[in-house]
Every structure is written in C-alpha cells, then in structure tokens.
Amino acid sequence: MLQVIDLFFDYGSTRILEGIGARIEGGRVLSVVGPNGAGKTTLLKCIVRILKLARGSILIEDRDATCISRRELAKYLGYVPQNMPAKIPMTVFEMVLTGRKPYLSWRPSEQDLWITANILHEMDIQDLAMRDVEQLSGGQAQKVLLARALAQEPRYLLLDEPTSNLDLRHQLEVLDMIATLVKNKGIGAMMAMHDLNLAARFSDTILMLKEGKVFSIGTPSEVITPKNIREVYGVEVAVRRDNGYPHIQALHCVIDHSDSD
Amino acid sequence: MSTTYPWAGHFLPSVLYDINMLHQRPLKKRLLIVGLTAALLLAPQASSAKEAAVTIKDALGRTVHVPYPVRRIVALNSDVLEIVRTLKAEEYIVGVFSEIVREPEFWGGLAKKPKVGSWRDPDLEAITALAPDVVVAYGRNPGPALEQKANLLGIQVLRLDFYKPNKLEEEVRTLGLLLDRRQEAERFCEWHQRHLKMIQERVTRTSHRPKVYIESYSDYHAAGPGSGGHEMCILAGGSNIADSLSIPFPRITPEWVLDKNPEVIVKAASYGNGFSLKTPAHFNQRRDAILRRPAWHHIPAVISGNVHVMDSAIWAGPRAMIGVGHMVRWFHPAFFSDLNPEALHRTYLETFQGVPYKGIFVSDDFKR
C-alpha cells in the first residue's frame, strides 16, 4: 500500500498542494481528477520525487519513501509521463530496456533482455521493437512509455494523463491495457485524468482536487455528482448511470454569483 | 625598432622607390595645392607658413604630395620616430603612437607628446585635432582604410618602412628632405653606408654560407622570405634554411629543422625593450630552452652551442645593421673578430639617438 499523508508542495511562494492524503492499493486504480491547475500532475511528480515536497510524508509498504534511495524507489514506482519527449535517439527496445535501469549495473543481463522482450509481446508492440522511438504515433508512444514503466517491475504505476493525446480507440485500448495489468499483476495505479467519464469507468477510487486541496474522495458514484462537479469545475452537468458507471453530460457553465451573494 | 614590430608589414614585396625632388611646378598649380591644403586642413597656423609642396614616392610606390618643409608630423610607429630623432627633428613631432608609454626610458620627452592611438589602429579624430602636415606609417600597416578616412579629413599619409637595411638610407634621405634636415640625413647615411659596405665586402670574401635557422617569436615558426629576419640573414652571409618556403612566418616541425642540420640558430625575442634590460638572463633562458629541445642535440648548431637570441630592437628596423653585425660574427667568426657590433650600437644610440648606451640585446655566447 502506498500512502500519501498530509502532503504540501510549494512552487516558489505559491502553494500548489495543501494537505493531500490518499492511498493506492495493489490491484486497484485511483484516478486524480480536477480542473486545469488543480495540482494533479504535481501530485504525481511529488510521489515519484521528481518534485520535492514541502511537508508531509509518503509511505510505501509502511516505509518512509524519503528514506529510500532514488534507485530503490524506481523499483517500487513506475512513472509514465504525459508525452514522449521529442527526438530521443533510441529504438523502442532500447527505450523499454532503460526501464531495467534500477536493476542493472552496466551490461543488461539475459534476464533484463528477456523481461523487456516479454513486455513488448504482452503489450503487442513487438513489431515496433527495432523502430526508432521518434517514428511512433501518439498511441504507440504511449504504449512504449507504459512498457518502459512496466519493465521496472513496479508495485505502483503513476500515469500522467495517459489518454490526453490519443484518439478514441487508443484511449480505450490504453486504459483497457492498464486495467488488465492492474488486475493480473496486482499493481496499484494512480492516474491523473481529464476525462471524467473515462475516469469513472476505469477507476476504483476517484480523488477530486480543487485548488490543491482534496475536495472529495471515494468511489466514482460518490465523487462524480452534479453538486461536486458544479463546485469544482463550475459546470452544470447531468449524471446518468450507464452499465453501473456514472456518466456525465455537460449542460452549461455556472455563472459565479459568489461575490454578489 | 622596438615593440612595434611590423610582422604583418613584412609581406611587402620590394617596392619601387624614388624621389622626385622639389621639381618646380608652374606657379598656378603650386598655389592651387597650397590653397587646397589650407582649405582642407582647416588649421591656419599649420599651413600659413607653407612655401611649397614636394612630390615623392612612398613605400607603396605611390606619388604623394607633402607640404614642404614638414613642420607638424605624427609618427605612427617607433621606427619613424627613431629616424626623426636621428634627424634631430623631435621638435616637429606633434603626435605619437600610444604604445610609446611602454618605453619611457628610451623615448624620454617624446613619450609625453599627445597620443594618437595604437599604431595598428590610430584614432583619426585625435590626429585631425593635431593638424599635422603628414602622418607617417608603415607601408602595409595600418591598412588602406587609413588613407580612405584621412583623405576625407584632408590629412596626408606617408608610408615609409625603415626596416630593410638596403632601403633604409633612401627612406632616411626622403624624410630628411621633408623635414629640411638633409645634413643630418647625410651624416647618418654615410655612417650606415660605411659599416654596411664594410660588412658586405667582407661577406663577399667568405666562401662558406653557413646554414641558419632563423626563428621568429613563436616557437617552431621560421622566418621565411619576406621577413626581416630572412633579409638580415642574407646580408650577414648566411643561408636561411627556410629560403625555399613561401610565407614570411611559416610554421615548421622540429623534425624539419633537424633534417636541415643548421649550423647556426638565431631567434628573435622581445621583452619590452632591450634598452631597459640589465642582465641577459631572459635571452639566455630562451637560448637554453632551444638547446634543450627534444632531439635537437643532433643539430650542429646545438652541438657547437652556436645558438643565439636577439632583441627585436636590433632585428630589422633602423638598427638592423647592428643585428647584422652580430650575425656575421656568429656566421663567420674568423672574418669578423675585429667587428664590434656593440660599438656600432653605442654610436647609434649616443650620436644619433642622443641617449646613453645601455641595455642588453643579445644572449651571451654559449660556453659548455
């Protein structure tokens, strides 16, 4: 279990995250939602220690994450960035192999190669293996980044808007893949998500942020309510239930009367 | 010459040089010249006394009209300044190159004259303010941009080199003429000619032309054709191992020198000015460094210790003859044992420059 306890983060003098608490459990998906600038990405980056938190603690299997070396931490946490950085002079195989970095010294072992190859197969991207990373389409690139994170053999995956650059088909494909991985491998996943409907459909828990604070946390049905969405996003929505998942339909923006009240 | 060594100027091909003396122009034309000069200079006190102009050919072979006699002269380098001093015409110097402040001891009161900027990049505004009759610069340095600007400001630029011993006397006579110091010019030329001739006559009588490696300031850069060092070597009866190379300061390999087996090695050096030196330590250090160069212990010059370092003050320039005087003693010791280049230098400094004889200009002879 990965626990985030009372986490604060400041960017310069601006407070970005304030008292965040959350927990990720193996085999379950937690989605972080919230409007732009609510701090979704920042929260993820704080957990993988790309950003240094100002206060609070992160416990991984009850160990204080700040006491774990970066290399050790990379064996627990796999991070999938939002975009493939431009112009990486590597093949897909090499890129995925870099996910083995926390385990290897200088020369990758047979086992490292084996794991890499298997992941490519599992994700059905073995045909891309010797292709250059920069020739990939958005969907392929997203899968390669995911594959790299899986090569770390992490207990937890942190995904930063994994569907943001994808078309409808690839969105579903990638999220299905994540859901399968989580179920089959018992990995715990935390995703920053924009699309509330997708988040509702693929998550066990939803954490809704507003201006750097936890606004609501719970099952999709508990969190995705017209009231919460009006408060957080300022949008009037209708929520239907669709195959057991809440589904929203945006109606119109809320005109803010708070000042005149 | 001292610090303003015109190595860039050494690319000069030998220039045609002759003076069309004071030929009487028709009156109208003369008036026109004077009038023009006066109008352009915008400096009444400078041109009001002009009686005439002379037409001469300068170091670039160009015809130049200069007011006569010159009474306001800007000296852009140390060579021309030395000649002006030789001609006892210091009073007509109105501006000097800025680098002069590095050698106050040698230049005395001249170092206090108004500065007109670097000899390579003079300040024309400062020159204009001095309203000179003529600005004297090297043939190639500063470049032609100097004339382009100077002409607009009505300033006459005269290009004289003073660095080739064979051309020196002509150029001294030219300047002597312009400054109306013909007697002084003759006196110097006679002295220079007498000693140069003596050296040359004796050199012709020697049959051996020792192979010489002349090295310029930077290590492993020879002095090839077109350089002052090469000219001096030839005058002194040496055979420059770099005479078939095609640029003045070619970079060469140590192995090439070794392969050429020079019997004498002469290197140029400068430590500000040899005039202010009290010991030859700098020159000796440099000489010893040459003696110690890897694999050079197979070179005849190194084996015999015939390796010398010479100050830039007597390397080309008006004092090149003194440098040549040293060289002949190294190249042909048997023929010039009675020649005393230091005595020549003493005469030059005391008689012509009006400064006491002092300073160190060459390394000591090497003794094992």
Added chain:
Amino acid sequence: MNANSEILCDSYKKQNWIKKLFLYFVILLLIVAMAVGISIGASGLGPWDVLSSLIKDTGRNHSIVWMLRLPRVIMAAIVGFGLGLAGAVFQAILRNPLASPFTLGIGSGAGFGAVTVILFFGGGFQTYLIASGAFLFSLISAFLILVVAKMKRASSETMILTGIAQMFLFSSLTSLFQYMGTMEQIQEVVFWFFGSLSKAGWREIGLASAMVLIPFPMLLRHAWDFNLLSAGDESALALGVDVSRLRMSSVVAASLMTAGCICFTGVIGFVGLVSPHITRMVIGSDHRFLLPTSGLVGAVVVVAADILGRTLWAPHVIPIGIVTSFIGVPFFFYLLVKRSKEYW
C-alpha cells in the same frame, strides 16, 4: 511467445554486436592512422626505419622517432580522444546537439587563460605557464557554469546560455588583452588559437592522458544514466537518476578532460562537436558505445588532421586547429545532408 522473445533479444544483441564491431573498426583505424603518422616526417624516415629505430638505439633516427614523432602522434590521439569524449558527454547531459567544450565557453576560458599568461607573465612564453593559465581558466569557466546551474536547478538550457554568455565574455576579454599586447605577444596568441602539437613531449602526454583517462571510467560508468537523460530529466529522475548531481559531476569531469587536452596544444576546434555526431549517426546513441567510440573517432580525426597538416604543404605545417575544421566541416555537412534519421 518465448520463441518470439528470443528473436527480439537476438536482434538487440545483434545491433549491439554491430556497434561493438564499429568500435573495433575505429580502433583499427586509429592504429593505422597512428602508424602512418609516425612513418611520415620531414626527414624522410620511412616505415622500416621507424620500426628498426623503435627497437634499437640508432642515435639520430631513434631520437626522431622517440622524441619527435611518437609524442606528436600520441598527443594527437589523446587530445582527440579527450575532446571527442567530452563533446559526447556535454551533448548528453545538456541534451543539445550544439554542446561541445567550445560552445560552453570552456575553450574560450582556456584561451583567455593562455592570453593572460602570454601577456602578463610571459617572459619567455613558457609552455607550462601558459598551460597552467589555460587550465585554470577553463576550470573557472566550468565552475561558473556550475554556480549558475546550481542557482537555477541545473537545467540544460541554463547551462547552455551560461556557456554562450561566457564564450562572448572571454572572447572579448581576449580581444581586449590582444589589443593591449605587443606584436610578439599577439603573434603568440594568434598561434595559440591555431593549436599546435609540436610542443608536446612525454611529460605533457603524461599529464594530458592522466586528465583524460582518469575521468573516463567514471563517465563510462554513467553511460546508462546518460541514456536515461536523453528521454528527459523527469523520466531520468523517475528511473532513479540523480540528475543534478550527474550533470554537475559530468561537467566537472568533461571540463577537466577538455582543459587537460587544450592547455598543451591550444585550440583544436570542431572535434568535440563533430565526433559525437559522426558516431551517433553510425551507431545511435547508446552511451555505452557512444562514449568510447566518439572519443576514438575524435582521436582518428586529430591524428589524420595532423598528418594532413604536415604533408599537404610540407615543409610548412598547417596548424592543426585549422585542418580539423577544414576536414571536419565538409565531412559534417555531407553527413548532415546524407543521413536518413534525424536524431537531432
């Protein structure tokens, strides 16, 4: 699936094998170039004379081979290796194709150091004094980059901007000093900026190789970290790389290398920029192979350039820094136009 995985692993191994093969090829090329280098010289000592002089003491020829040709060729190889390797490291840690020891201002710093010594402590232009000045100032300029980087979280953009600013600063200071110098000093400065291998003796080789070879294992050990860095700081951080520390220590190591090389030889430009690019175009950018190969390519380039510089216009020597640019630039253009992938 297992059979397929095996195929994948095999094709990866094959790729690595090709990279290794290229590495061996460059080593061979270097050996050939060095052999040619010591067989050529003004005194017309041919390969056989050289061979026999290498073994037995034959006086003059022995001296030529052991004191002039070998030091020259070995120094060329070391300097080329150091600059090629340093260039690859700078490009990796700054993730920028324009990075090289010179674009970061370290070369300009060295030049300024040399000029300062030539002008103000120059009695006799002693090689070691000039080398110390060049060395000191290249480290100062590396240190400046580090200080600014430390204040601004060591992003590659900050470092490059600092380097460029520094380059201009040191160049103008150099020009100023040059303006103040005598002709003799200016000549020395100009020639220093051309680069020269004639002044290299065994002692200089010892010092330079120490400064190149000591940081080399450390850099090679971080080859994987450099690979990770090419996918961005964040990915590298998430995969366990301490990015700022890596960047700092690599800048120090690569600067030491650069300083150790150019302080004895003067400016030998373009090798540090072009060698990593040539190498990357052939074998891609797995730094386990890129780092040593880029160094070796640099060594080949400098040794070959020295041979050309000594022979094209013999007995004139065309300064090494000029030749490297002359052969490096057209070749680089050719590769830029010819290559199919755009890695950068």
